[in-house]
Amino acid sequence: MTAFDLSERRIWDGRAEAYARTFAGLCAHPVPALLDAAGVGTGTRMLDVGCGSGSVTVAAVGRGAVVRAVDAEPGMVEATRRAAPGADVRLGRLPELPYPDCEFDAVVANFVLNHVGRPEATIEELRRITRPGGLVAVTIWQVPNGAGQALVGRAAQAAGLTRPQWLATVDAEHDFPRTREGLGALMSSAGLGDVRTETLAWDHHVGAEDWWAGPASGVAAIGQLVNSRGPGGVAAAKREYDVLCAEFAKEDGELALPHVALLARGSV
Template sequence: MSGGDAADFAAFERRGWAARSTTYGEGFGAMTAGVHPALLDAVGAAPGTRLLEVGCGTGRLAALALERGAEVTATDAVPEMVRAAAAALPGARVEQAALPGLPYPDGRFDAVVGAFVINHVPDPPAAAADLHRVLAPGGRLALSCWDALAANRAQGLVFDAVRAVGGPAPTGLPGAPFTRYASPEGLGALLGAAGFTGVRVERARWRHRVEPAAWWRHVLGGTVLTAALIEGRPAEEVARIRAEYLRLAAPYTADGLPVAALVATGARG
């Protein structure tokens, strides 16, 4: 991706998340919390751990880290998210900062966590290198990203509904730079190339119980690229996509939507 394309992608993402700063946490953000304990376990978050969270959103993961006694610095690239997180995290240092380009000295933190942020950055290799830089020797990293849509049905059902209805995609949507790394092998290679040692990528699975109609609202209010793929269509197409999604989601009402993520861990040697 060229520098101009990367800048366009970053601006698109920031506009989208700014518009969702008041709707993300209650729906989509609640679903992502299923992976938070695994991330904090992987870095050994405990009393006194100097922990950095990147892409903190509205602060749910940082709050759990505070409960474990960690000394938390929570960052997000979007000012609206930073304000929301600061209000929810009186015990943390909450700052605006983007990946790459973290405003911290080398070796500042014992642990770094990021829940579904690496898949939103404009330059994944530079972001991974920046995360390695701010870790102290021996420090631990844990990142999550989404698994394939065939397993991650909480999102896959929406894409299935879009495909079933058909029609041209809205114009002007940027490509996601992370796509080439969105596999266990790709994510592991990304961290290895940044200098992390002992890299492991494991799959995480959980169920998210929510009424299908509510989840439709949460997807639109808690995603950027996915929401733009839907909202940029004519109203009649959007209505057809929603109806098809509700049909596909109905069998999952009782047991919840299957959610699937990749969790990557590594250390700075």
């Protein structure tokens, strides 16, 4: 594993429940479009890679697909098993998954490429386990990101917090532009054909305290940044966050946070 992969394992260790309570709702937004892109319907043999809390698995089961799922975090595996009791859910880490060649009609990965140190090798692995004529579909967060996605980072910066030294980034030789063009090129270079990409933009509506609960609990890299100086740093960032929230507050008291993601699909 790369330094980034090791960093990701540390970030997510034991945080499945906190993720389910906070950021899982945001990440579930593209699920219908993701499944449409992969052609998932009745009888489709589908693998949900990086299944998290199980939103993709549950939706695919609802479409009548024959679903299996895999995640690197044991807590996420258990969460998906609870959410979809009939699905075969396993523990597995990219870029080597515990499935034979050509096993699936469709393989989907919802916001998984954001969490791997070798993105091209990951797509190659998804292609390996997809049958000829099958489809691979993925989502990632766009860079530059939406204003809502940047909110907590702005608060942390205003509070003087800095990225922890152990929090690694993807090695330059493995990274790619997080744009439609960059994602499309990655899919093509990994051997997929008929690659199509699109931009997904939406406002995530959530209470200010609920949105803060994710990073305050240490969820994701932004949570590690917020907690990098202990309770005092968290409190300082929260004060800045409360001020910045006014930019996104609606009359009903919720925040409307603009997010931008990318969706790509390719055929084997």
